[in-house]
């Protein structure tokens with residue numbers, strides 16, 4: 001995300017756009033896991049590389065939110081402030097879960113049972129991450145007055 005004044009309309013649009021892109025990436029990984037044919041070692045390696053890419057992407061996304069004024073912007077009312085704090089605190093937990101999963105996938109050659117377990121954990125994690133992002137979007141839409149759909153259409157022009 002390039003540098004723009006936090007709180008400006010341009011900034012709000014770039015934040016909303018970044019959330020839409022991340023949402024799509026999460027959905028793609030989820031769909032891949034749900035549609036996989038069978039448990040195999042190449043599949044397991046693919047999962048490890050997908051989780052590695054997602055992990056790097058998510059870590060960057062979280063860092064941008066934490067230093068880029070996103071949570072300060074969310075915390076505009078007293079009620080939202082508490083929610084914004086909770087959402088920011090979730091970053092550490094989500095990142096730990098992702099790092100643990102990645103470590104399991106990248107350590108040695110896991111058998112089918114390990115892979116299945118990792119897949120279940122991945123699916124569960126992605127659902128929690130989607131919920132985290134959806135909650136951010138909801139509060140963000142309230143505080144910025146920006147409709148996410150409108151941003152998506154504007155960016156396609």
Ligand SMILES: [Fe+2]
Nearest residue numbers: 062065087136
């Ligand atoms: Fe977040």
Ligand SMILES: [Fe+2]
Nearest residue numbers: 019065133136
């Ligand atoms: Fe986010």
